[in-house]
Amino acid sequence: MNPDAATLWRRPRSALAALLACLGMLGAFSIDTYIPAFSGIARSLDATPVQMQQTLSAYLFGFAVMNLFHGALADSFGRRPVVLWGIAVFTLSSLGCALSQTVGHLIFFRLVQGMSSGASMVVGRAIIRDMFPPDEAQRVMSQVTIYFGVAPAVAPIVGGLLLVHFGWHSVFVFLTFVGVVMWTLSWRLLPETLHATQAQPFHPAHLLKGYWEMVSSPRFLALALASGVPFNGMFLYILSAPVFLGDLLHLPPTHFFFLFLFTIGGIMGGAFLSGKLAGKMTKGRQIRIGFTIMFTIATINLLLNALFTAQAWWAIPPIGVFSFGWALMVPVVTLLVLDQAPLRRGMASSLQACIGSVANAFVAGVISPLVMHSTLHLALASLLMSCIGIVAWFFVRKGVLAGEQA
Structure with missing residues (x-):
């Protein structure tokens, strides 16, 4: 934690959480806003x-x-420059x-656009830990998760409206506008939270040593898997939504929003409770409750x-309950x-984000196409995702929570 944190941000904590959440939403908006315009872009550009x-x-x-490098750059050159440059490149590419x-x-x-959009999300996590002690950081991380949960629900609606009324180019004009607004807010409000004494040398040997220490650490890798893989227990339903909702549940497109309503509601509810429990419940117990909720509801879903x-x-409400359990433990x-890396929190955030991105990509490209045509297979895959997280957490819980009942 930055020893000068108390003087760097004098506004309400919720204001910093809102700023960091908006920065983290750039990635989600970059994907979900333009997906409704796929067919329009293909026709306009004669694309296959x-x-x-x-x-x-x-x-x-x-x-x-680039998620591998944003954090390392922020550990050496400061959080603020990396965020500002990342948003600037994102805006120009949009x-x-x-x-x-x-x-x-x-x-x-x-x-x-992809190379630049992750900078604010990765660095934002490090900023939270720079600025707040553990319990307070958990509350802020929970608030960020609440705001972040809104993006996947709002972005497709915005993209669809822009496409219908102004054409597909307007989607990226909108993202350009968002980039300008976020750069301006960050330039005016975002403090530099990396203390001068904590800056790391930007030297290849030093960077490689840091990366190696993390990727060779079973504890770090297990924690990254415990936080990232269970997310896919609900994400694969989002990826499979057209088939799951339309072909298997026979819902009309006008009712697809029910899945997003339950999912986003679960994320926001779990994150809200996680913030309320900070400092009132041991970390081990809160994580255990989150995994118990995910495993129990996934098992019930499979049996049904x-x-x-x-x-x-x-068939839809269990996905919301699963989302609640994930959001309860993930902050x-x-x-x-x-x-796990107090002097390299930016790098740690980078590697965590990279591992999560690889897991998401694997589920999107391999798992979802294999299971989307069967509700039973979807339920089984969701249960397996939660089990991977549980096993990873069980492997390291005692060492991570030394001195605290796990």
């Missing part, structure tokens, strides 16, 4: 389905690769997407789908990940 998929793949590739006349240009600018033909009224586990 494969080329359109490349606009998403390029973004995800750039996002995952404008480039809006002005693209060929699908090749769009793929290139989407790659650059094995015994009965899925109906929307009982705590995320902070434990950062505390």
Whole structure:
């Protein structure tokens, strides 16, 4: 924690949480806002389905690769410069997407957009731990999770409205505007939270040593898996939504919002409770309760789908309960990940984000296509995701929570 933290931010804690959450939402908005415009972009640019998929793949590739470096840069040059440069590049690349006349240009600018959009999310986590002691940091992280949970629900609605009324170019004009607003707010409000005594040398040997210490640490890797993999227990339902909701549950598109309503409601409710429990419940117990909720509801969901033909009224709510359990424990586990490297919290946040991105990409590209055509298979995959997180947490809980009842 920065020893001068008390003098760096004098506004309400919720204001800093809101700023960091908005910064972290750039990535979600970059994906979810333009997805409704897929068909419109394809017609306008005469792009094939494969080329359109490349606009998403390029973004995800750039996002995952650069997540490895945003934090290391912030550990050396400061949190504020990395955030400001990241938003600036994001804004320019969004404008480039809006002005693209060929699908090749769009793929290139989407790659650059992905490379830059993760900076504020990765560095934002490190800023929270720079500024607040553990219990207070948990409350702020929970508030960030609440705000962040709104993005996946709001972004497609915004993108759809812009597409219908102004065309697909307006989606990226909107993202450009968002980038300008966030850069301005960050330039005016965001303090430099990396203390001068905690800055790390930006030298290849030093960086490689730091990366190696983390990737060779079973404790760090297990915590990163415990925080990132269970998310996919609900995320695969989002990825499979058109088939799950339309083909399997026979819901019309106008009712698809029910899935997002339960999912986002669960995330916001779990994150809210996590913040309320900070300092009142041991970390080990809170994490255990979160995993218990996920495992229990995933098991019930599997049994129901094995015994009965899925109906929307009982098949969707378990996803919301699962989301609640994940959001209850993830702020705590995320902070434990950062505390594994007190002098390299930016790098730790980078690696955690990279591991999460790789897990998400694997689920999106491999798992979801395999299981989306069966509610039973979806339920089984969701249960397995929670089990991976439970096993990872069980492996390290005693060492991480030394001195605290796990």
